[in-house]
Amino acid sequence: MSIFTNFLRSFLLTAVFSFIAPMFLVGGVLICLCVTGFIPGLQGLTEDIPSQILHFLATFGTGSPVTGLLVISLTFGFVGGLFEIYAYYRYQILRLDS
Structure with a gap:
């Protein structure tokens, strides 16, 4: 039973982190672009890029x-979970072969 709980814990952590990663990435990029908008000469560039990112997300x-x-x-969370299942399966197969 310990193997199943270890797998379940690993699977849930991987799925949750894979779900949260794109949110932090997009949020971080948008925040950095908003902060660089205060630099003189970059206002035009930093106004266009966030609108393009939001248009891409709206698609x-x-x-x-x-x-x-x-x-x-x-x-991303689904694919991360699938990858974790594959990695766990490979680990079990390689562990049994050796």
């Missing part, structure tokens, strides 16, 4: 950037 969210970010995050 995946049927018009809403927040929904688009959630869709991308759910996809």
Whole structure:
């Protein structure tokens, strides 16, 4: 039973971190662009890039950037979980062979 609980804990941590990572990445980029908007000469550049990022996210969210970010995050979480299942399976097979 200990093997299952270790797998479940590892799987849930991987899925949660894979879900949160795109949110932090997009949020960090948008915050950095907002902060660099205060530098003289970069206002025009830092106004266009966030609008393009939000437009990209709205493409995946049927018009809403927040929904688009959630869709991308759910996809990352699902793929991270699948990768964890594969890695655990490979570990079990290699452990039994040796």
